[in-house]
Amino acid sequence: MSRGTILITGASSGLGAEMARQFATLGYDLGICARRTERLDELRAEIVAAHPDRVVSVKQLDVTDDAAVFTVFDEFADELGTIDRVIVNAGLGKGAPLGTGLHKANRETVMVNFVAALAQSEAALKIFRAQGRGHLVMISSLSAVRGMPKQLTTYAATKTGVAALAEGVRMEAIPGVDVSVIYPGYIRSEMNDQVKYPPKFMVDTETGVRAMVAAIEKRRAKAYVPAWPWVPLGYLLRALPTPIVRKLL
16 A cells, blocks of 8 residues: 655656655655656666555656746646655756856756746645645755755755755645754765865765655654764854855855
């Protein structure tokens, strides 16, 4: 018997794919979408082989196509019968220091991480309002706790925007709708697997996502994951003076 249905964007790799695996193990049916459908098909086959009773629906989606976002979300709702949780996960890690001639990369990150997240939130909440219930989950980042330098400046700003968007929805207190913001620390994923020198405290994908899934299942309003060391480090990043944070980064 299914525990419910979860729609995950950006599910073709990294955190999204691993969330799909772990939620399927917990007994959820899934709607997974991304640009790369061949990877989604492989993920679906893997999940169904391990959990034959699970329903896994696959759809192609470029989250920067607003009309497609609404269409695909509605198609998932029709196909699955209901959508109990939407995880706005699709993201991009491009970026460069402002004023260095790479505006195109920074703009692309803004469009994927924030503008597309707005469309996904709109589409999800349209469904939740009609159902009278639902759980909106926004994947932010520890970089959102304050402004970040150099190549992280734009990325961090988009993740701050995502968190603020979620907080605004929570403030509205839509009947039956819960809103969670997840702030992952350093978790290994396709977005960062080319980093020559992995940062301290980085955990493997499975471990990091397990912490994310646990927080989502508890419907936490906000969660820094994994809790150690990111709860205390998140506090320090917010509280320390800028010159000290600059040295730490």
